[in-house]
Amino acid sequence: MRHVVCPGSFDPCTNGHIDIFQRAAATFDKVTVLVSFNSKKAGLFTAAERVALIEESTSHITNLIVDTWDGLLVDYTTKHGIDTLVKGLRSGIDYEYELPMAQINRRLTGVDTFFLLTDPKYGYISSSLCKEVARHGGDVSSLLPPPVIRALEAKFADLTS
Numbered sequence: 330m331r332h333v334v335c336p337g338s339f340d341p342c343t344n345g346h347i348d349i350f351q352r353a354a355a356t357f358d359k360v361t362v363l364v365s366f367n368s369k370k371a372g373l374f375t376a377a378e379r380v381a382l383i384e385e386s387t388s389h390i391t392n393l394i395v396d397t398w399d400g401l402l403v404d405y406t407t408k409h410g411i412d413t414l415v416k417g418l419r420s421g422i423d424y425e426y427e428l429p430m431a432q433i434n435r436r437l438t439g440v441d442t443f444f445l446l447t448d449p450k451y452g453y454i455s456s457s458l459c460k461e462v463a464r465h466g467g468d469v470s471s472l473l474p475p476p477v478i479r480a481l482e483a484k485f486a487d488l489t490s
């Protein structure tokens with residue numbers, strides 16, 4: 330059985346992430362979406378909130394589970410006997426960002442990273458851009474899953490009250 334991990338900060342997940350999860354789930358037997366942490370990125374949502382939003386947004390994908398890990402990604406994959414990561418690539422900027430991560434992960438334990446090219450219709454979507462638009466009341470309805478839109482509305486209402 331081919332079990333892969335889709336790692337990321339997912340703060341929050343976007344329609345672009347969901348598309349990658351769906352395509353990974355159609356290609357591999359089992360997908361774990363792993364909410365992990367990038368020490369350079371400050372978060373808006375807690376780990377538990379991010380997990381819940383991905384679970385709600387992917388309930389139609391039967392061979393997908395969601396987990397969280399606050400440590401080295403390769404320690405998670407080793408612990409669970411997983412040898413493949415799957416990530417999306419939107420552009421050359423993503424490639425430059427992803428290349429050293431994929432290479433260090435492979436150097437550390439041999440885990441390989443498969444890249445799926447982002448569907449062009451999601452090519453400009455990022456979590457940070459969506460948060461920025463939503464924070465100022467812009468329309469993110471075509472960019473984010475409905476549970477995420479509701480959560481952002483609640484989060485920004487809390488922050489401004």
Ligand code: PNS
Pocket residue numbers: 336337338339365366367368400401402403430433434
């Ligand atoms: O959403 P991102 O920025 O693509 O996610 C990056 C993430 C969280 C997958 C990456 O920073 C990560 O793997 N963090 C866990 C710590 C780790 O293993 N770091 C070394 C390899 S990058």
